[in-house]
Amino acid sequence: MDVDPNARTARLRLTVGAGIVLVILAAGVAVLVSALAPHGVTRAAAPPAVVHKAAPTANDAPTALVHVVGQVRRPGLYELPAGDRVVDAVSAAGGFTHAADQAQVNLAEVVTDGEQIVVARKGAVSGAPGATSSGKVNINTADATALETLDGIGPALAQRILAYRKAHGSFSSVGDLQNVTGIGDKKFAALKANVTT
DSSP, X not given: OOOOHHHHHHHHHHHHHHHHHHHHHHHHHHHXXXXXXXXXXXXXXXXXXBOXXXXXXXXXXXEEEXXXXXXXXXXXXXXXXXXXXXXXXXXXXXXXXXXXOGGGSOTTSBOOTTOEEEEXXXXXXXXXXXXXXXXXXXXXXXXXXXXXXXXXXXXXXXXHHHHHHHHHOSXXXXXXXXXXXXXXXXXXXXXXXXXXX
C-alpha cells in the first residue's frame, strides 16, 4: 500500500510542530517555577550588646546612644533613632528578664542621648541604700535589697557580699567583688557596668 508523500510530510510537520510547542511550554514552566521558588532564607540579626557610635554625617538621621542596664537580657549600649521610646531600648536589649519589675519602667518615655535606663528587679525599693544618681549600685553602701537589683545577684550572694564587706571593710575597687565567693569572671563581667564604690 502506497502512502501519499504529501500526507506523510504533513504528519511529520505536525509532529515536529507539536514537539516544538511542548519544548516551549516546558521552558516556560521551568522559568515560572524558578521565579516563584524561594531563594535563600532571610534572618534578622540580633542587635549587638555594645554599639559604637559612628561620627555623624550630613546624611545621617539624628540618633540617641543609650545605656540599658539591670533586668534585661542583653545589657549594653544601643544606638537608637532619635524619638524612639524606652520600649524600643528595652526591645533592643533583648526584652525584660523574668525578674524585671516592669511597673517601675516608663516604656512610653522618649529616650535622650546619653541616658541610662535602669530596669530594677521585682521587689527592689526605689531609692534604696546604695542607689546612686547614675543608676549604679554602690557596693560599699548597698543593703541586701539594693544588691539584689543587680542581674545575677540573689539573696544568698547578696548576703555573701555583705559578709565580705563586714569582714574586710569597704571595697577599694569594683574589681574586689571577685574576692567574694560565687562571683567569677563571667558574673563579674555582667555586674561591673552596674556597680560603683
